[in-house]
Amino acid sequence: MKHIYAFEKKEDFETYQKRIDQFKKGLNDYQEILKEKYGLKTGPRAVVWTSEKLATEVFSDVPIPAYTNKDIIYMSPDLSEWRTLFLKQLDGIKIPYIEHFYKNYSENQLFTILGHELTHHSDWFLDEFDDDRDNGIWFEEGMCEYLPRKHCLNETEFKEIVKVESELVDIFKGKYGINSIEEFGSTTYKGSLSSIMFDYWRSFLLVKELVEERANGNVELIFKIYHEWDEKGRKVPLTEYFEAEFTK
Template identity: 55%
Template sequence: MKQIYAFETKEEYGKYRDVIERFSGKLEEYQHILEDKYSLTNLPKGVVWTSEDIATTVFSDLPVPAYTNRDVIYVSPDLPAWRKLLINQIEEHNIPEIKSFYENCSEDYLFTILAHQLTRYSNVFVDKDKVEKVDNSWFEEGMCEYLSRKLVLSEEEFKEITTIELELVEVYKEQYGTHSLEEFGRGAYQGNDLINKMFDYWRSYLAVEFLVEVRANNDVDWILNEYQDWDREGRVLPLTEHFEMENFFN
């Protein structure tokens, strides 16, 4: 993967050089894990390191400065900006423990966001090359969240982010939680655009975390095999029904 730097000044690049170097080394290690265990064979063409502003106003209009577009990963390494963005998710609510978590979230947590993008290239995902994933986006995105967190974070950090996102779903489910997991990213919701997008990620991650750690007793390979069998057998049922998850958040 090529490393591309898109900052407006040399000084701005210099501000993030050390974290970029740390993340680049960690990403190479994470890549090897995916290659060994999760069928990663084709890599993105490169990673574009840039600022939050450029990521969300020049390269894209997405509200989150980490995404993949045309086989290139774009990411901001600006941890303070990420903390501010994450806190904005709960600005309408007074939730001290969640605010404290985001105010102090670590570089490792930020790295999982980058690792998520690389995980999407794994061949364990049957629709990874399709632009529109009709009925399994929730599973693929949830599994990318699960694997990146499980493989990067300590067990304590992993449990903490799971607890945080469980609470976030509870806080926002009345406003955003009436649609099916199958409708990942396609609902016509009202309110904060960032929360619209993140709510689906929170739920998808929690659904996959439950499937792996409860339903499959921590056997992620079993869940991935079930998912691939669902595809090979012709997708007779929606994936949520195949996994008996259609009422998981009701």
């Protein structure tokens, strides 16, 4: 995996060099976990480290400065920009402990965003990442949220992000909760930031429930059911298939 630095000024790279070096080591460690446990065979060709502005206005128009394009990850290491972005997703709603969480968003939490992008490369996912997918996408996105958080955060950090995102789902479900999670897909990035993130929060929490409450922590079992759904022709939505499997 190559590491490419795309900053407009040398000083920008120097500002983030220490964090980037820490994240590169963490990425190598997490990649080994994915290879050992979760079907990763070939990782991305490169990570492009860049600024939020270049990530969202030059390399892409995706409004979040971490994404995979083909087999290259683009990632901003600017923690202050990420904190501002996550506060923006609250749409001005005042929730003191959630505001405090995002104002103090940690490097460990930021690293899991990079881990999310790496997790997309697992061969256990059914569709090619760049395909125009229209069903079951919530599963891949939710699992890509769940696995790096479960493996790279400590127990306190993991419980904290679960609490925050559970609360955010409760707050925004009246506004965005009319849509099925199965609609997570090609139109995801056409809404507001909070509407985009609402589907990520829901997907993460649903995958967490499937793994920890339905399968007693057995991630491989959840992937097995996911593959059976595909092998049987995807005749029902994936959420419905999971429900049927666990209520037999």
